Amino acid sequence: MxxxxxxxxxxxxxxxxxxxxxxxxxxxxxxxxxxxxxxxxxxxxxxxxxxxxxxxxxxxxxxxxxxxxxxxxxxxxxxxxxxxxxxxxxxxxxxxxxxxxxxxxxxxxxxxxxxxxxxxxxxxxxxxxxxxxxxxxxxxxxxxxxxxxxxxxxxxxxxxxxxxxxxxxxxxxxxxxxxxxxxxxxxxxxxxxxxxxxxxxxxxxxxxxxxxxxxxGESADPALRRGIEEFLGRQGEIDSVESLLTMRLGLDSVLVAARVDLSPGIDSEEVERVSVRIRETINRTWPQAEHVYLDITNAPPRGGV
Missing domain, CATH: 1.20.1510.10 (Cation efflux protein transmembrane domain)
Known part of the structure; x- marks a missing residue:
């Protein structure tokens, strides 16, 4: 309904x-x-x-x-x-x-x-x-x-x-x-x-x-937050999820803000494609997540300074 x-x-x-x-x-x-x-x-x-x-x-x-x-x-x-x-x-x-x-x-x-x-x-x-x-x-x-x-x-x-x-x-x-x-x-x-x-x-x-x-400003349901966090963690391009914040904006509207580190070696064009794909998938899987914001940074090379 x-x-x-x-x-x-x-x-x-x-x-x-x-x-x-x-x-x-x-x-x-x-x-x-x-x-x-x-x-x-x-x-x-x-x-x-x-x-x-x-x-x-x-x-x-x-x-x-x-x-x-x-x-x-x-x-x-x-x-x-x-x-x-x-x-x-x-x-x-x-x-x-x-x-x-x-x-x-x-x-x-x-x-x-x-x-x-x-x-x-x-x-x-x-x-x-x-x-x-x-x-x-x-x-x-x-x-x-x-x-x-x-x-x-x-x-x-x-x-x-x-x-x-x-x-x-x-x-x-x-x-x-x-x-x-x-x-x-x-x-x-x-x-x-x-x-x-x-x-x-x-x-x-x-x-x-x-x-x-x-x-x-109350956070979204724990199940929704956990689902989005697990989804982000399964993405091959993401090295780590540094933080995930949610806030309920209405009965069926949630704001999602995530700061993630991408795996080393991903160029800027790929970063944009990954961002769009992740946002669209979250919107499709959790329709109440109307506003999704990703703060993406490239993780430093493994073993690097």
């Missing part, structure tokens, strides 16, 4: 998640206001954050495929990681911080209730949300399984993380609401809100760390 087809599937997955989150966010907000449930309001904030993040991911899919130009000669592949970083910040600020606020506010109020009104509606809303979020998660996981390298797509990975977190968050909110109903103690719901906040902060940290690594 080529990059455009993969992006089309990912865009559909993100749109499905966005539609589900918009409906769920509205339902959770109404249910949370009717019941006064801090756990349900925390989940509403979580769904709002996810909805905003999916807009970021749609922007990432569109902008990252723009062709290279004079200002960005290596293309716009890293746009995916930038927008994924913004999504991580959104999860932390809109989801995690609001959940902490709701939890601490509920603890501060010291409310004791035996049967909070409107909780039946809130639990029903969470039940529907669990089905919707679970369906979106299954779709995303199936796409990861079907697409080779799908787990490396930051947009798809973010959707999986958001949906998985949403499923766990809904379960925590339901548990907190049920325990509040049974015991009449709001501490259970406050604890659920704090737990949801901790979960969101952890997910935001993991997603943000991955995006940071890619934006700084």
């Amino acid at each position: 080529n990059g455009k087809d993969a992006d089309r599937r990912t865009r559909i997955t993100v749109l499905v998640a966005l539609a589900a989150n918009l409906v769920i966010a509205a339902a959770k907000t109404v249910g949370g206001l009717l019941s006064g449930s801090p756990a349900l309001l925390s989940e509403a904030a979580h769904s709002v954050a996810d909805s905003v993040n999916e807009v970021f991911l749609l922007a990432a899919l569109r902008r990252s495929r723009r062709p290279a130009d004079a200002r960005h000669p290596f293309g716009y592949g890293k746009e995916r990681y930038f927008w994924s970083l913004l999504a991580a910040v959104g999860i932390f600020v809109m989801g995690g911080c609001f959940s902490f606020f709701q939890g601490f506010e509920a603890l501060r109020s010291h409310e004791e209730e035996s049967g909070p009104s409107g909780y039946a509606v809130g639990l029903a809303v969470l039940g529907v949300a669990l089905v919707a979020e679970g369906t979106s998660l299954v779709r995303a996981l199936l796409q990861v399984r079907d697409e080779k390298g799908g787990a490396k797509d930051p947009a798809l990975r973010t959707v999986v993380a958001e949906d998985a977190t949403a499923v766990v968050g809904v379960v925590l909110a339901m548990a907190g609401m049920v325990l509040h109903l049974v015991t009449g103690n709001v501490v259970w719901e406050a604890s659920a809100s704090l737990a949801i906040g901790l979960l969101l902060v952890y997910v935001a940290f993991r997603l943000g760390r991955d995006a940071r690594d890619q934006l700084i």
Whole structure:
């Protein structure tokens, strides 16, 4: 499957998640206001954050495929990681911080209730949300399984993380609401809100760390680097591979820079032919190696000074 087809599937997955989150966010907000449930309001904030993040991911899919130009000669592949970083910040600020606020506010109020009104509606809303979020998660996981390298797509990975977190968050909110109903103690719901906040902060940290690594400049997969190094070492014209550097420029774009010493006695015309052949073979064998640069020097004569 080529990059455009993969992006089309990912865009559909993100749109499905966005539609589900918009409906769920509205339902959770109404249910949370009717019941006064801090756990349900925390989940509403979580769904709002996810909805905003999916807009970021749609922007990432569109902008990252723009062709290279004079200002960005290596293309716009890293746009995916930038927008994924913004999504991580959104999860932390809109989801995690609001959940902490709701939890601490509920603890501060010291409310004791035996049967909070409107909780039946809130639990029903969470039940529907669990089905919707679970369906979106299954779709995303199936796409990861079907697409080779799908787990490396930051947009798809973010959707999986958001949906998985949403499923766990809904379960925590339901548990907190049920325990509040049974015991009449709001501490259970406050604890659920704090737990949801901790979960969101952890997910935001993991997603943000991955995006940071890619934006700084992460090396290509070890298997690709090892394959190229072994290929260079098998070439009869190459005496030694002094260094090999790789950097991921996008989802399916890698920069390769190698410094090699050629065997003694190769003239300048042969050096040019060898360079062209090596670059073409690398491009053909590893299509993601879009940019290949060779720093070639002639090795000194064996036994020479």
